[in-house]
Amino acid sequence: MPEKSAAGGGLREQKKRATRAALAEAAVRLAAEHGVENVTVEAISAAAGVSVRTFFNYFDARDDAFVVIDTDISARVRSTVLRAPAEVPPLDAVRDAIAAELAEAEQQHELWQLHAEVLRAAPHLLVRSLGAHMADETGLAVAIARRLRGGPTDVPGTTATDEDARRSLDLYPRLLAAVAGTAVRVAVEHWSADPAERHFADVFQETFASLAAGLPAPPG
Amino acid sequence: MPEKSAAGGGLREQKKRATRAALAEAAVRLAAEHGVENVTVEAISAAAGVSVRTFFNYFDARDDAFVVIDTDISARVRSTVLRAPAEVPPLDAVRDAIAAELAEAEQQHELWQLHAEVLRAAPHLLVRSLGAHMADETGLAVAIARRLRGGPTDVPGTTATDEDARRSLDLYPRLLAAVAGTAVRVAVEHWSADPAERHFADVFQETFASLAAGLPAPPG
DNA sequence: GGCATAACTTGCATGCTATGCAAAGATGCA
DNA sequence: TGCATCTTTGCATAGCATGCAAGTTATGCC
Known part of the structure; x- marks a missing residue:
């Protein structure tokens, strides 16, 4: 126990x-x-x-x-995102926060391994898992939104494109939070198909790099 | 019936x-x-x-x-993606294919509306909905991969960066398919929070524009 | 048309999942 | 110690889900 x-x-x-x-x-x-x-x-x-x-x-x-192995992972991700230096782009902040958590989780190796095994054999649980862990997608979205508001230029007055910006602001945090979660899932799935070939961190970074580049067609 | x-x-x-x-x-x-x-x-x-x-x-x-409301939506999306002109970037091809389906779906307006309502009131169903989409996701990923292989330059020989390209190719289609699905979900969620404010097509386009730009922090 | 086959539906039996309720046990605090 | 609170547990109940065998209906072939 x-x-x-x-x-x-x-x-x-x-x-x-x-x-x-x-x-x-x-x-x-x-x-x-x-x-x-x-x-x-x-x-x-x-x-x-x-x-x-x-x-x-x-x-x-x-x-x-x-x-659920560790209940408060998502809380830690949120707070890490909020603590990131203001000049770090949102996507990077989220990426690094998640990366830190994943690195942390690897220390409980044995049980984690079993857990991953179980999830791989049961796809519907994988969905439930990622859904549960980082998942209060909405919570992460709120954190991102707050980060943006208290952002780089500490906002003197309202600009001309104000309404437009506010609308974007509502959509953007949601989108970033959701896409980040999806990216993690895809990275895990892709990596776990052949864990020996590459380090997970490698796949993870490539995934986020592709996102940051706007999902262009890969060379070939 | x-x-x-x-x-x-x-x-x-x-x-x-x-x-x-x-x-x-x-x-x-x-x-x-x-x-x-x-x-x-x-x-x-x-x-x-x-x-x-x-x-x-x-x-x-x-x-x-x-x-699941319409089973063969995903099949139509796949085939549309495959039929798109070779010079269209993958992300755009997927975006347009989905946009076409959504326009189609709006004709069954009433049921669609109800469906969105139900999902919004039941978060755990939304998770399950994710699961359902994941099944399609693999199919869409395959279509994207095929599109890439039969792509613009009809591949004479293997280049120097071959291995690197192949690895990217495995990950990329999965990522694009998954992210596109997520983007649609977020667009629907965001729009349905206040359907009167904007046209859905507008939100949808903005969502994909943000993706194509690499999810940069919005101006503000 | 008429028949054999394969596919679909149904009722029944069974076992597992999930929740409300009230009684019994463990814990915290004065 | 003794009271208040929280937790655990058994019981009852309802719904979810699957296997099986029998009955119905479409389909293909003569």
Whole structure:
């Protein structure tokens, strides 16, 4: 029964963390061994030493147990984006924030490996996973929007193209957040098709480079 | 019991299309009226005039009924992309193919509107919708890849940067397909938040313009 | 037309997923 | 210690999803 990162306040809090982690870990290990579809909630609960009913106190749906390893990744991405120097372009800021998180995650290697394996065998879970992790796409969009408002030129007055800018501003953060998430997913999928060939970081950077260049046809 | 677009081969084929469409339409209408969570498979099946068991012959899961409205949109997009003149950049080809389909879809206005409404009220369905699009995504990626191979310069021999190009080629079509899908979703979401303010086509074009420019920070 | 075949639909049986409720147990605090 | 609060659990219930076998309907071939 491993604990989560920062050991929070009281005993209750710790126990909850431990239970959630135990359930998630049990789910992933069982799935790696027997295949996702052959793992029942009952089995997961038993392996974690709690009742089935308790499982559903922690997860809204069976699939969610396979999906969330670290709950607050998206929060960290948001705050990293906000802390980036003002002169860094938004796309770069998002890219670097995500890259940092991915590098971080690789340190929990073994479980992460299993997790990736499980997700690769179950595409519908991969969607759910990326959806869950960075996913409060809307949250990231808000962070980006805030970053833009408090941006480089600390805005004296309103310009002539004001209305036009505001409209763009609404659309742009949403688009950037969504596209970034998609890019990560594509990078992971492409890389995991043949993990040996290239480092993931390499694929990741190429993906974002293509985005930054406006998705031109590659030479060839 | 409306029929689908191009009336396919036999009577069976037609009936299947009709049944699937009836189920999907019933699902969306019931969801719009009573809320997604209050619509049972039984109700959908009854409204479509088939048994519950038959529902599951058409959809793997209840939620899938709310997600796919027109099955062969993606097929038409693919073929349009392939038919585009060779000198058109990939991103533009994809944009125009999708734009054409969307213009088409607006003729079924009312149902489409309902569908967007339902998805907006049910975030988890939107995730699932993503999943559905991902299936098409691979198909679109293949079309893009083929288009690139049979592209402008009809490839005499292999160049020096060959390996590099091949790696890019694998990643690029996937990325373009995925990002295009995401862009459409974002455009729809943004537009549907306030449909009166702008024409959808306008938002759509702005979205793809931002992509083509490499997602630079908007002026402001 | 009439028949054999393949495809589609249906009801039944079964097992898993998910939620509400109330009782019992664990924890935190004075 | 004893009270207030949160958590866990079993039970009941409803809906979701699949396999199977039997009944219906289209299709192709004579």
